Amino acid sequence: MIRVRDLVMRLPSGGRSLTILDGITLDVATGELLAITGPSGSGKSTLLGLVAGLDRPSSGSIVVGGVDITRLDEDALARFRRETLGYVFQSYHLIPTLTAVENVAVPLEIAGAPNALVRARALLNDVGLGDRAHHYPVQLSGGEQQRAALARAVALDPGLLLADEPTGNLDSATGTRIIELLLELRRQRGATLVLVTHDDALARHADRVVVLRDGRVKNGAA
Numbered sequence: 001m002i003r004v005r006d007l008v009m010r011l012p013s014g015g016r017s018l019t020i021l022d023g024i025t026l027d028v029a030t031g032e033l034l035a036i037t038g039p040s041g042s043g044k045s046t047l048l049g050l051v052a053g054l055d056r057p058s059s060g061s062i063v064v065g066g067v068d069i070t071r072l073d074e075d076a077l078a079r080f081r082r083e084t085l086g087y088v089f090q091s092y093h094l095i096p097t098l099t100a101v102e103n104v105a106v107p108l109e110i111a112g113a114p115n116a117l118v119r120a121r122a123l124l125n126d127v128g129l130g131d132r133a134h135h136y137p138v139q140l141s142g143g144e145q146q147r148a149a150l151a152r153a154v155a156l157d158p159g160l161l162l163a164d165e166p167t168g169n170l171d172s173a174t175g176t177r178i179i180e181l182l183l184e185l186r187r188q189r190g191a192t193l194v195l196v197t198h199d200d201a202l203a204r205h206a207d208r209v210v211v212l213r214d215g216r217v218k219n220g221a222a
Helices: 044-051 074-084 100-110 116-126 142-153 172-189
Strands: 002-013 016-028 033-037 059-064 085-088 160-164 192-196 208-213 216-219
Touching: 002 044, 016 044, 016 216, 033 044, 044 059, 044 160, 044 192, 074 085, 085 142, 100 116, 100 142, 116 142, 142 172, 160 172, 172 192
Parallel strands: 033 192, 033 208, 085 160, 160 192
Antiparallel strands: 002 016, 002 059, 208 216
């Protein structure tokens, strides 16, 4: 599903070049649940963003589903993201001026799916938010916002789910509920799931754990 080779990411910092990722090589099998862990600043979120095509690496290649995304232009990258993956952010990234159901409907409407709002309501029901569909993000708790974000991420039934610290802003009980929902949504759809986490409870559910330190893989790359 994912093939990363010799991935390097450098960013300018104070007149010099700062290496965020340094020669990452990693494979993720179709249907696998991979957890990426490591200390803050180790490059975990940067790696996930590169796999999602949100940023471009300094060098190296990323192949997802047979497509080398490092060679795609911006339009092709946008199409790739829409057709291939769902992304769950730690900070939810819901649009504040839209209700929960409207937020979930956004990817469906962009894709031209019929009955987008009907489908969005069904997805909110799946994550236990059917009675909060017409509330705005500011009216939802953190756990409710993350549930809405999960529903949005799976709206187009992506083959790949990427989650960046999905429980990082939540208390332990709410985090446990989000873990259960994330795993259930992944199971229902047979999706490949790659997640970045500091949460040992979440990492324990993974088929494999990769540890990053100082921008390099320390174990679990094979």
